[in-house]
Amino acid sequence: MTGFFAFAWDSLPALLDGAVVALGLWVLAMILGFVVALGLTWCRVYGNRVLYGLATAYVEVFRGTPMIVQMFVIYLGLPDLGIVMSSFAAATVAMAFNSAAYQAEYFRGAIQSIPSGQMVAARAIGMSRFDAVRTVVLPQAMRRVIPQWSNEAILELKFTSIAYAISVNEITSHAYEIGYSTFRFFEIFIVAAVIYLAMTTVVAQVLDVIDRRVRVPGLGAQAAERAGA
Amino acid sequence: MSEPLLRIEDLHKSYAGTEVLKGISFDLERGETKVLIGPSGSGKSTLLRCVNHLTRPDRGRIVLDGDEVVDNRINAIRATIGFVFQDFNLFTHLRALDNVAVGLWRVRGMDRRSARERAARELERVGLANRAEAYPAELSGGQQQRVSIARALAMDPRIILFDEPTSALDPELTEEVVEVMRQLAREGMTMLVVSHEMGFARSAADEIIFMDHGVIVEEGPPEKLFRDAQHARTRDFLRIISGSHAQEEGAS
Amino acid sequence: MSIYGVLLDQLPYLLQGLGIAVLLLMALLVVGLVLGLFFALVEIYGPLWARLPVYALERFARGVPAIILLFLFYYGIGNVYAIPSFAAAVAALGLRSGGYQSQIFRGAIQSVPYGQMLAARAIGMGRMGAVAYIIVPQALRHAIGPWSNEFSAEFKDTSLAYVIGVIELTRQAHYIISNQHGHTLPVLLFAAVLYFVVNRFGNSLLYRLEDRLEVPGFERRS
Numbered sequence: 128m129t130g131f132f133a134f135a136w137d138s139l140p141a142l143l144d145g146a147v148v149a150l151g152l153w154v155l156a157m158i159l160g161f162v163v164a165l166g167l168t169w170c171r172v173y174g175n176r177v178l179y180g181l182a183t184a185y186v187e188v189f190r191g192t193p194m195i196v197q198m199f200v201i202y203l204g205l206p207d208l209g210i211v212m213s214s215f216a217a218a219t220v221a222m223a224f225n226s227a228a229y230q231a232e233y234f235r236g237a238i239q240s241i242p243s244g245q246m247v248a249a250r251a252i253g254m255s256r257f258d259a260v261r262t263v264v265l266p267q268a269m270r271r272v273i274p275q276w277s278n279e280a281i282l283e284l285k286f287t288s289i290a291y292a293i294s295v296n297e298i299t300s301h302a303y304e305i306g307y308s309t310f311r312f313f314e315i316f317i318v319a320a321v322i323y324l325a326m327t328t329v330v331a332q333v334l335d336v337i338d339r340r341v342r343v344p345g346l347g348a349q350a351a352e353r354a355g356a
Numbered sequence: 357m358s359e360p361l362l363r364i365e366d367l368h369k370s371y372a373g374t375e376v377l378k379g380i381s382f383d384l385e386r387g388e389t390k391v392l393i394g395p396s397g398s399g400k401s402t403l404l405r406c407v408n409h410l411t412r413p414d415r416g417r418i419v420l421d422g423d424e425v426v427d428n429r430i431n432a433i434r435a436t437i438g439f440v441f442q443d444f445n446l447f448t449h450l451r452a453l454d455n456v457a458v459g460l461w462r463v464r465g466m467d468r469r470s471a472r473e474r475a476a477r478e479l480e481r482v483g484l485a486n487r488a489e490a491y492p493a494e495l496s497g498g499q500q501q502r503v504s505i506a507r508a509l510a511m512d513p514r515i516i517l518f519d520e521p522t523s524a525l526d527p528e529l530t531e532e533v534v535e536v537m538r539q540l541a542r543e544g545m546t547m548l549v550v551s552h553e554m555g556f557a558r559s560a561a562d563e564i565i566f567m568d569h570g571v572i573v574e575e576g577p578p579e580k581l582f583r584d585a586q587h588a589r590t591r592d593f594l595r596i597i598s599g600s601h602a603q604e605e606g607a608s
Numbered sequence: 609m610s611i612y613g614v615l616l617d618q619l620p621y622l623l624q625g626l627g628i629a630v631l632l633l634m635a636l637l638v639v640g641l642v643l644g645l646f647f648a649l650v651e652i653y654g655p656l657w658a659r660l661p662v663y664a665l666e667r668f669a670r671g672v673p674a675i676i677l678l679f680l681f682y683y684g685i686g687n688v689y690a691i692p693s694f695a696a697a698v699a700a701l702g703l704r705s706g707g708y709q710s711q712i713f714r715g716a717i718q719s720v721p722y723g724q725m726l727a728a729r730a731i732g733m734g735r736m737g738a739v740a741y742i743i744v745p746q747a748l749r750h751a752i753g754p755w756s757n758e759f760s761a762e763f764k765d766t767s768l769a770y771v772i773g774v775i776e777l778t779r780q781a782h783y784i785i786s787n788q789h790g791h792t793l794p795v796l797l798f799a800a801v802l803y804f805v806v807n808r809f810g811n812s813l814l815y816r817l818e819d820r821l822e823v824p825g826f827e828r829r830s
Contacts, residue, residue, distance in 0.1 A: 191760075191804040193767035195778060196796060203785065204793035288673035292771065299675055312683030320672040320680065327671050410726060435732030445727035448825040449746045459731035462741060493825030504727075511731055 135318045138305050142322055145298035148215070149287040150326070152297065155219045157280055160226030167231035172238050173256065182231070189228035194289050197221045202293045218290035222283060229279050237272035238264060270341055277334040281327050288323070298322060359422055361386045361546050362407070362515055367416035369402055376402050377413070378570040384515070389547040391557040394567035395593060400550040401442075403567070404517050407548070408437045421514055435463050438508030438516035442523050444500040446492040446507070452479065453488040456507045464511070478506040482536050498529030502536055509540075516540070518549040554597055558582065566590045611794045618784045618795070625780030626802055629766040632697055632776060637762060639702025644709025651710070652717055653739060669707030674768045677704055682772040697769040705762055712758060716751035717743060749826045756814040763807055777802060 129137070170182035189197070202217035212220070241264055249259035291299035302319040306312035360383035369377040376399045384390055392400045405411035407418055409430050418425040425433055446455050453475050460471035479485050482502040492500055501521055508516050518537065522530040534556050541547060541560040551557065557564055558578045565575040566589075574581065574590045582598075585591045650662045669677070681700040685691045720743050728738035767778040781799040785792045 188800075188804065191764075191807050192800045193764040193778065193803055195767045195770065196781075196800050196803065199778075199782075200793065200796045200800065204796045207790065207793040285671075285673040288675045289768070291675060299673070299679075302676075303679070306679075306683065313680065313687055316676055316679045316683065320668070320676050323673055323676065324668070324671045408730060410730060431729075431732045431734050433732075434730055437730075439727075439730040441723060441727060441730075443723050445721075445723035447724060447727065447742055447746075449742075449749065449823060458741065459733070462737055463732040491824040493823075507731065 131314055134311060134314055138315055138318055141301045141305060142298055142319060145296060145301040146322055146326065148295065149297040152215065152219055152222065152287050152290060152295065153284050156222035156226055157283060159219065159223035160230055163223065163227035164230035164234055167227060168234040168238065171231065171235050173260070186228045186231055189225050190232070194221070194225055194286055195292050197225055198289060198293050214290070214293045214295045217293060218295045222286060226279065226283050230276065233272050233275040233279065234268065237268040240271060241267050270343060273334070273338045277331065277338070280334065281330055284327055284330060285323065360384055361421055362548070363419040365417040365419070367403065367406055367418070368414045369406060369411065370414055376570050377406070380416070380572060382565060382572065382575065384546060384548060386546055387544045388562045389541045389549065389560055390563045390565060391561040392548070392550045392565050392567060393552070393557065393593070393597070398567040399570045400567055401519050404519050404548065404550055407517055408434050408439060410439070435511055436514050438511060438513035440501070440504050440508055440516065440518045440521050442520040444504045446500050446504055448492055451488065452484065452490050452492070452495065452503045455492070455503055456510050459507060459511050475506070475510055478510045479503070481509065482506045496529060497525045498532045501525065501533045505536055515546040515548065518547065518551065520550050520552070522551065522553055552597060566593065568593070611791050614788055614791050615794065615798055621780045621784065622777060622799065622802065625775060625777035626806065628774065629763070629776040630806070632694065632701070632766045632769060632774065633763050635698045636702040636705055637759065639698060640705025640709045643703065643706025644713055647706060647710035648713035648717060649739070651714060666707045666710050669704045674701065674704055674765050675771055677701070678768060678772050693769070693773045696772060697774050701762065701765060701769070705758065708758055709755070712751050712754045713747065715754070716747040719750050720746045749821060749823065752814070752818045752821065756811060759810060759814060760807055763810060764803065767803070
């Protein structure tokens with residue numbers, strides 16, 4: 128029976144393979160979720176009653192049901208309708224749709240915290256609504272939303288572990304396999320925990336740096352508070 | 357000659373390298389009311405907070421009724437000193453009556469019922485018996501400050517410190533608070549007041565102390581200071597203060 | 609059998625699973641509340657030698673995915689003592705909730721204006737008395753809003769106890785799917801609906817609690 132550190136070292140390659148999968152899953156899901164969220168946000172902020180209703184229903188449903196159930200529905204349930212996809216794809220789609228709901232909430236809040244005068248001024252110089260949103264409102268809202276978006280991103284990174292339930296070969300799956308074959312469950316999961324902590328810390332740092340790089344004086348979470356957001 | 361109630365000896369305090377109190381000394385006799393005036397940054401509020409060690413002085417002594425104010429008995433000492441804050445600082449989650457009573461049952465160890473009875477009497481003293489059940493957020497600024505005075509009175513303080521009690525109030529609301537303070541002075545309460553209320557200073561103060569840049573520039577009875585101040589700085593300050601007040605009165 | 613027949617037939621099991629989930633939720637929230645308050649008070653008022661380990665534990669509880677924590681408790685304690693999966697779930701999810709609730713309480717305590725502490729000390733209250741009677745009562749009222757969010761999140765996370773064999777709603781749904789063929793989607797959707805409805809119900813209860821505790825001076829979150 129080798130010591131803990133030797134065991135950890137031996138298990139590392141397998142777990143890091145899983146980490147790569149998890150990161151891939153995460154990046155794809157965040158990007159896809161971001162795009163969907165933008166659409167949802169438009170519907171809820173600038174859309175008519177029907178669009179608002181549909182988008183809000185979407186947000187409520189995806190925020191009100193567990194991630195694991197969403198993954199099961201997409202991976203195990205959709206085949207009933209003839210929609211079959213790999214476990215990785217199903218996990219990506221589920222996480223993307225889930226994340227989109229949360230991102231949409233944060234975007235909506237951030238946009239609504241931008242003073243209406245900004246939009247008015249943009250229209251006054253002749254911009255279309257779409258243009259005004261794209262060049263005036265969105266850049267400001269995006270900066271305001273960074274802290275919450277960062278939290279959401281880190282949350283989703285941890286959610287990749289749920290893909291274990293639909294047999295995606297990410298970190299938790301590999302860890303479980305190693306635990307199962309060596310019976311050293313506790314130790315392998317400690318290693319897995321450390322890897323997750325390392326990943327989330329690095330991501331948090333990177334996002335923090337980005338936050339500081341794009342900061343504009345007078346615009347940010349603190350400015351939002353001062354303005355009474 | 358008996359011991360003064362409050363003796364401040366050579367008080368020094370520095371913040372971040374800047375000396376805010378540069379050796380303050382004065383006495384307060386029992387029953388006296390003294391008003392501290394001076395420009396912002398002169399150290400008046402800091403001085404007040406040093407008396408009950410809400411701010412710890414760097415050097416100097418504070419002696420209250422023969423006992424030196426030291427940290428290892430600070431809770432017991434603070435229970436005998438009343439402090440009225442500029443921002444009232446009423447306990448937001450308690451009704452007015454409980455705000456006044458909480459010190460009695462938490463600090464003095466009274467039972468709740470007696471504490472509330474005593475609190476009701478203090479509220480009546482400041483004219484707010486009918487608002488005993490109100491929460492601070494439901495009271496006007498002037499009413500909140502009066503409750504805060506009642507809270508201090510309930511503890512049977514030997515002295516009450518007032519830190520700019522009316523500065524956060526709208527002009528129409530200051531009179532109700534100043535009136536309570538005048539009444540207390542008449543009743544013989546020992547009071548040390550930091551304020552810009554020149555009306556109160558003139559009519560109720562036994563002595564006015566003018567501070568600037570951390571030192572006492574001049575002190576004396578109101579009539580003497582207002583009519584015939586020795587230092588140019590004092591005269592300048594008084595002129596500015598009285599001038600702005602005269603403008604307010606003229607405009608109303 | 610038609611899908612409605614299946615659902616009707618299996619309803620008792622699904623409801624049983626829902627019941628277990630709610631029970632798990634209640635238990636883990638209580639554990640999380642006690643831990644969370646403790647962590648928060650230590651982190652704000654405690655000495656350095658206590659703050660550091662508490663902060664580290666809190667970071668660990670929040671930064672490690674729930675599934676990993678569930679496995680750690682189940683297999684970790686399981687090495688020494690055969691712990692039932694429900695208990696392991698309560699411990700794991702309770703600790704994690706403690707980490708999140710500690711953040712909530714810390715924010716709530718820090719949002720109580722400093723003047724409140726000053727006024728309490730000025731009338732001679734000791735530090736602990738001031739915290740207990742003046743700071744915490746106000747902080748708890750500030751905490752209700754974020755706490756409702758935590759409630760929702762934890763309810764959904766009870767579904768993760770599935771991986772260590774707790775027979776809550778999701779596992780019941782999975783059993784049904786394995787036994788019946790071709791009705792996977794409706795069963796899963798039905799389970800989702802159950803989660804959604806109970807979540808909403810819980811939120812509305814908390815909303816009403818917030819109303820009851822509302823005191824002039826504590827603006828409710830919009």
